[in-house]
Amino acid sequence: MMRALQRTDALAAVVLVGTAAALGVEFLTPSSAVLQIGNTSTTTQLPGQYFLLRDVVVITIAAVAFGGSLTYLLVGAAPRAEPAGEPTAPEPATDADDDPAPTDDLLEARRQEWQEKADRLADSEQTVYKTILDADGVLSQSDIVERTPLSKATVSRSLDGLEAKNLVERKRRGVGNVVLLR
Structure with missing residues:
Protein backbone atom coordinates (compact mmCIF):
# COMPACT_ATOMS: atom_id res chain seq x y z
CA MET A 1 0.00 0.00 0.00
CA ALA A 77 -2.75 12.15 -1.09
CA ALA A 78 -4.07 12.99 2.39
CA PRO A 79 -5.07 9.99 4.52
CA ARG A 80 -8.64 8.92 3.94
CA ALA A 81 -11.18 8.64 6.74
CA GLU A 82 -12.24 5.14 7.71
CA PRO A 83 -15.61 3.97 6.33
CA ALA A 84 -18.51 4.66 8.68
CA GLY A 85 -19.30 0.96 9.13
CA GLU A 86 -15.93 0.05 10.62
CA PRO A 87 -15.30 1.28 14.16
CA THR A 88 -11.79 2.35 14.96
CA ALA A 89 -10.17 2.53 18.33
CA PRO A 90 -9.45 6.08 19.41
CA GLU A 91 -5.78 6.92 19.51
CA PRO A 92 -4.49 7.65 22.96
CA ALA A 93 -3.69 11.28 23.64
CA THR A 94 0.00 11.98 23.64
CA ASP A 95 1.25 14.12 26.44
CA ALA A 96 4.69 14.87 27.75
CA ASP A 97 3.68 13.06 30.96
CA ASP A 98 3.11 9.79 29.03
CA ASP A 99 6.82 9.28 28.44
CA PRO A 100 8.51 7.21 31.08
CA ALA A 101 10.74 9.41 33.18
CA PRO A 102 14.36 8.32 33.25
CA THR A 103 15.12 6.30 36.33
CA ASP A 104 17.57 7.50 38.95
CA ASP A 105 19.94 4.70 37.95
CA LEU A 106 19.89 5.83 34.34
CA LEU A 107 20.53 9.44 35.29
CA GLU A 108 23.39 8.46 37.56
CA ALA A 109 24.93 6.36 34.79
CA ARG A 110 24.59 9.33 32.39
CA ARG A 111 26.32 11.64 34.84
CA GLN A 112 29.20 9.17 35.24
CA GLU A 113 29.56 8.88 31.46
CA TRP A 114 29.44 12.66 31.04
CA GLN A 115 33.20 13.26 30.93
CA GLU A 116 33.75 10.53 28.36
CA LYS A 117 30.98 11.86 26.12
CA ALA A 118 31.84 15.51 26.62
CA ASP A 119 35.20 15.04 24.91
CA ARG A 120 33.59 14.00 21.63
CA LEU A 121 30.92 16.72 21.59
CA ALA A 122 31.08 20.23 20.17
CA ASP A 123 30.79 23.10 22.65
CA SER A 124 27.13 23.79 21.88
CA GLU A 125 26.32 20.06 22.04
CA GLN A 126 28.03 19.88 25.46
CA THR A 127 25.95 22.81 26.70
CA VAL A 128 22.69 21.29 25.45
CA TYR A 129 23.48 17.79 26.76
CA LYS A 130 24.49 19.13 30.19
CA THR A 131 21.30 21.22 30.37
CA ILE A 132 19.14 18.16 29.65
CA LEU A 133 21.15 16.07 32.11
CA ASP A 134 20.69 18.72 34.84
CA ALA A 135 16.92 18.64 34.18
CA ASP A 136 16.80 14.91 35.02
CA GLY A 137 16.92 13.82 31.40
CA VAL A 138 13.68 15.34 30.08
CA LEU A 139 13.29 18.92 28.87
CA SER A 140 11.35 20.74 26.17
CA GLN A 141 13.34 22.22 23.32
CA SER A 142 12.03 25.71 24.12
CA ASP A 143 13.21 25.31 27.74
CA ILE A 144 16.69 24.41 26.49
CA VAL A 145 16.75 27.67 24.51
CA GLU A 146 15.66 29.60 27.62
CA ARG A 147 18.20 27.92 29.93
CA THR A 148 21.21 28.31 27.65
CA PRO A 149 22.80 31.32 25.94
CA LEU A 150 22.31 29.54 22.58
CA SER A 151 19.96 30.62 19.79
CA LYS A 152 17.03 28.47 18.64
CA ALA A 153 18.93 27.52 15.48
CA THR A 154 22.05 26.54 17.42
CA VAL A 155 20.01 24.44 19.86
CA SER A 156 18.25 22.73 16.95
CA ARG A 157 21.55 21.96 15.17
CA SER A 158 23.08 20.73 18.44
CA LEU A 159 20.11 18.43 19.00
CA ASP A 160 20.51 17.14 15.44
CA GLY A 161 24.12 16.23 16.27
CA LEU A 162 23.20 14.65 19.59
CA GLU A 163 20.47 12.60 17.91
CA ALA A 164 22.92 11.45 15.25
CA LYS A 165 25.22 10.27 18.04
CA ASN A 166 22.24 8.49 19.61
CA LEU A 167 22.50 10.48 22.86
CA VAL A 168 19.08 12.16 22.85
CA GLU A 169 15.69 11.69 21.26
CA ARG A 170 13.19 14.38 20.26
CA LYS A 171 9.48 13.64 20.48
CA ARG A 172 6.83 15.93 19.03
CA ARG A 173 4.46 17.37 21.63
CA GLY A 174 1.93 19.86 20.31
CA VAL A 175 3.82 22.67 18.62
CA GLY A 176 7.16 21.84 20.26
CA ASN A 177 9.52 19.01 21.03
CA VAL A 178 10.37 17.21 24.24
CA VAL A 179 13.99 16.05 24.40
CA LEU A 180 14.86 12.85 26.25
CA LEU A 181 18.23 11.37 27.09
CA ARG A 182 18.82 7.95 25.58
Missing part, protein backbone atom coordinates in the same frame (compact mmCIF):
# COMPACT_ATOMS: atom_id res chain seq x y z
CA MET A 2 2.75 2.44 0.97
CA ARG A 3 4.79 1.59 -2.13
CA ALA A 4 1.76 2.18 -4.40
CA LEU A 5 1.09 5.52 -2.71
CA GLN A 6 4.69 6.60 -3.25
CA ARG A 7 4.52 5.61 -6.91
CA THR A 8 1.32 7.59 -7.45
CA ASP A 9 2.85 10.59 -5.69
CA ALA A 10 5.92 10.32 -7.89
CA LEU A 11 3.78 10.01 -11.03
CA ALA A 12 1.72 13.04 -10.01
CA ALA A 13 4.92 15.01 -9.39
CA VAL A 14 6.29 14.04 -12.82
CA VAL A 15 3.02 15.07 -14.48
CA LEU A 16 3.08 18.35 -12.56
CA VAL A 17 6.62 19.19 -13.67
CA GLY A 18 6.03 18.03 -17.25
CA THR A 19 2.86 20.02 -17.71
CA ALA A 20 4.43 23.09 -16.12
CA ALA A 21 7.24 22.82 -18.66
CA ALA A 22 4.76 22.35 -21.52
CA LEU A 23 2.77 25.39 -20.42
CA GLY A 24 5.93 27.45 -20.12
CA VAL A 25 7.07 26.48 -23.62
CA GLU A 26 3.65 27.22 -25.12
CA PHE A 27 3.38 30.64 -23.47
CA LEU A 28 6.96 31.68 -24.19
CA THR A 29 7.10 30.67 -27.85
CA PRO A 30 4.76 32.77 -29.95
CA SER A 31 3.27 31.61 -33.22
CA SER A 32 5.32 32.12 -36.36
CA ALA A 33 5.69 35.55 -37.88
CA VAL A 34 4.99 36.12 -41.57
CA LEU A 35 7.81 37.70 -43.55
CA GLN A 36 7.09 39.11 -47.02
CA ILE A 37 9.87 40.16 -49.26
CA GLY A 38 8.77 42.24 -52.19
CA ASN A 39 10.69 43.77 -55.07
CA THR A 40 11.57 46.93 -53.20
CA SER A 41 10.39 46.49 -49.62
CA THR A 42 10.38 43.99 -46.78
CA THR A 43 7.54 43.76 -44.24
CA THR A 44 7.07 41.68 -41.13
CA GLN A 45 3.70 41.04 -39.57
CA LEU A 46 2.33 38.74 -36.90
CA PRO A 47 -0.58 36.52 -37.82
CA GLY A 48 -4.06 37.72 -36.83
CA GLN A 49 -4.28 35.18 -34.00
CA TYR A 50 -1.47 35.04 -31.45
CA PHE A 51 -2.28 31.44 -30.47
CA LEU A 52 -3.25 28.92 -33.09
CA LEU A 53 -5.83 26.20 -32.42
CA ARG A 54 -3.04 23.69 -31.76
CA ASP A 55 -1.58 26.03 -29.13
CA VAL A 56 -4.94 26.42 -27.40
CA VAL A 57 -5.49 22.64 -27.31
CA VAL A 58 -2.02 21.95 -25.88
CA ILE A 59 -2.40 24.71 -23.27
CA THR A 60 -5.86 23.45 -22.22
CA ILE A 61 -4.74 19.82 -21.84
CA ALA A 62 -1.56 20.82 -20.00
CA ALA A 63 -3.49 23.15 -17.67
CA VAL A 64 -6.01 20.43 -16.78
CA ALA A 65 -3.22 17.89 -16.14
CA PHE A 66 -1.25 20.46 -14.13
CA GLY A 67 -4.27 21.34 -11.98
CA GLY A 68 -5.22 17.70 -11.46
CA SER A 69 -1.76 16.58 -10.41
CA LEU A 70 -1.30 19.60 -8.13
CA THR A 71 -4.68 18.96 -6.51
CA TYR A 72 -3.79 15.29 -6.01
CA LEU A 73 -0.46 16.15 -4.41
CA LEU A 74 -1.98 18.78 -2.11
CA VAL A 75 -5.31 17.19 -1.22
CA GLY A 76 -5.75 13.77 -2.76
